[in-house]
Amino acid sequence: MVKKNAVERRLDVLREQWTEFAQLPEARLLRWVVEPEEVRMVEAFLKKEGDERLGECPDLFLRMEEPFDEPARYGLALREALVRLETESHPGLEAEGLSPWPGPPEKVGATDAESFLAACESLRCHHASLCEHLAVVLIPAGGTDAGAWLQWLRRTVEKADFPQVRLVVLEDARGLGLEPLAELFPERVVTIPARLDMARAMEELSREAGHLDTPGGKFRELFVRMGNAATKGNVGTVETLGAQAVSVAADNELHSLEVTARFVMGAALLGAQRPQEALEHYRQAEAAAERSEAKGEPEGRLLRLKARLAQGAAWVTAEEHAPAAALYEQTAPLARALKDARMELECWRMASWCCEVRKEWERAWAHGQRAWEVGQTLDAQTRETSTLPYVAEALVRLSQERRGHQAAREMEREVESVLGRDWRPEAPAAGGR
Template sequence: MMVSKNAVERRLELLHDQWTEFAQLPEARLLRWVVEPDEVRMVEAFLHKEGDERLGECPDLFLRLEEPFDEPARYGYALRDALVRLAEESRADLEEDGLPGWKCPPVQDGGTDVDAFLAASDSLRAHYESLCEHLVVVLMPARGQDAGAWRKWLEDAVRKAASAHVRLVVLDDARTLVLEPLAEVWPERVVTIPAKLAMGRALEELSQEAGHLDTPGGKFREFFVRMGNAATKGDVEQVQQLGAQAVAVATAQGLYALVVAARFVMGGALLGAGRPKEALEHYRQAEAAAEASEAKGEPQGAQLRLRSRMAQGAAWVTAREYPRAAALYEETAPLARQLEDARLELECWRMASWCHEVTKEVERAWEHGQRAWEVGRAMDAAARETSTLPYVGEALVRLSHERQGPRAAQAMESEVQSVLGDDWRPEAPAAGGQAA
């Protein structure tokens, strides 16, 4: 009896077919997968599956490399080093199976970083040709924003790639199509395939496949999934209509955590549409539902209340009602402390400080910034790495200069550096004053 595939399995199968189509083209060297933001995780799931010898169905070896693209002229060397590390990690297992270890060819004098990377790739595939038809190198740089340099590097690689058994894969955002010029110049070597996974529809299919649509839980799930799809499309009115139905179902069952979730989607859609005052009302309703959850003794109630208040603060900031936002953040900080949520306590004081700075209340901004800094300093190193403490440090340096001049700013910067290290400054400004 054949078992029908679910929505996720059908999309993985579609990606498999797209890959196979590309792999069979003898002149192709680079697969440019054009993806919508909500398709990235599914493509990554396919690549992860194919990178696992126990799960993969393609006769190819997939290696995902996330080396940063910070230094374009050295990127190929970083990729070469990554291939060497991966080979070393697999050496023991391969030798147990009777396969000798691979030795990377030396870098040739006068060659470029691209030459070094391609030589290593060709050598690795030739060494393990009995294991795979193609060596597939998936390039997903963790950092590096220079689109022009990225295109130039890939063009050099595509132009020089000799072996049809080594293929490169990159993802190109459907919203920006950064690599479109490259595909136009090299149409046979750079193959463009839009993923077209319709992920919004996939979630609806999964909901329907899960069944029980006549139960409260099933009804809420269906409304909630459709809300998310409408929000992705920017259909705010549809979000509000479906959200009202979802809230009604959850409220009737006393499922207040679900009410909060629905209110957040409704508020987020309005916030994204530039309607913060309307979003604020949903976040207030979310807080009321969180209080009801808390009154029932549900452990998540207080945390939901905290999150609802943080969302209200964001709405006030978006509405440029900075004094109201500052007051809300100040009132919310004790709740974050009570819940031992240091990251959000820090964020409360940071945002209160930022709001006061915007309204030229330098001393109050300094006071609240100092409170945020104290919270951040008390965190362990791992927690600090995922917090907005660098933005606090940046603000305090700025405020020090405004209050007492360059010498005070330099002293503050030294203190920040002693806690966060030499490379402490944030890579980019916090959008709208917020980074959490």
């Protein structure tokens, strides 16, 4: 028998959890409680089981991502989505000699939840020879209003009278907003924490990959353990493992790996509000990137850019805005040389913001203008995901500060001519206001 790897073993755990739930005759809703790092694994399980060629459960899994923007008709939207999914599958069913589902029954006076559940049962009955249960996984696109979501699920669970139609929701272990529902329907709503221990899984995968006696294998093992320690906030462990990882990388002239290890240590220290120590790691990362560049490694210059931007973030976190502004000014030409207009824009934006914090209005304005010029060279798609609206907002602000209301209004008109009337950002930009 072929030994299963760490991922396959966790898929087996999830399959066992599902089977446990499916065998409960009164159960209707599986409330799968997952940690953030477990979500991808659970979704991998659902994707696999949703593929009839790969799935091992005797059940049909359907993932529904209809938006929950109209709670009163969410069930109807799901019902319509079921019809679309079935229509799209007609060619495949016919090729296998199976008759298509004729569609859900009409039920006069039914609520949206009742219409949805009746459609599910109709679909399951039609495909009874193919599956024991119909499992509908509800993952609304764009998130949900917690209160409205809880109420919709409550109404739906109350009406869920078909034992072979099961609903599945993934709940973030950090929130547990569906606890009242589980308490209200202890038999119908089954709570199962995934408990996959993904940190251990990554370590198991690293060991299973072997080659731990090679520099690359040693570094991989240390790096995985560093990442797990960083996730848990164990900064001391990150530093200890990081020092070992840096030693392995440096001794073998694996400069890009040394940069990577330094970044993890720096990020952990920044998160612990120790920016000066983080800054030193980012400086060492830049030095390693320079060694990589000197060897002719193509990633060296890009790593140097990233290391300098990380130093800027450390200076800003330390509220040392003068050296941060100088660093961003000096880094913009590197971004330009790499033809990375997005990062060049960000360098000038942050240089401007740091000067604005110091009330150096003219210098802030000059840097903001450089950012604005770079931003206007971006293609439409890149511009939409860039920080150009924050540059525009800063320029309007600086116009007001330097020359008053009329200048600010003129700047707004210029911005509108480039970005349109609805240009203002909805939330503060990272690292700047």
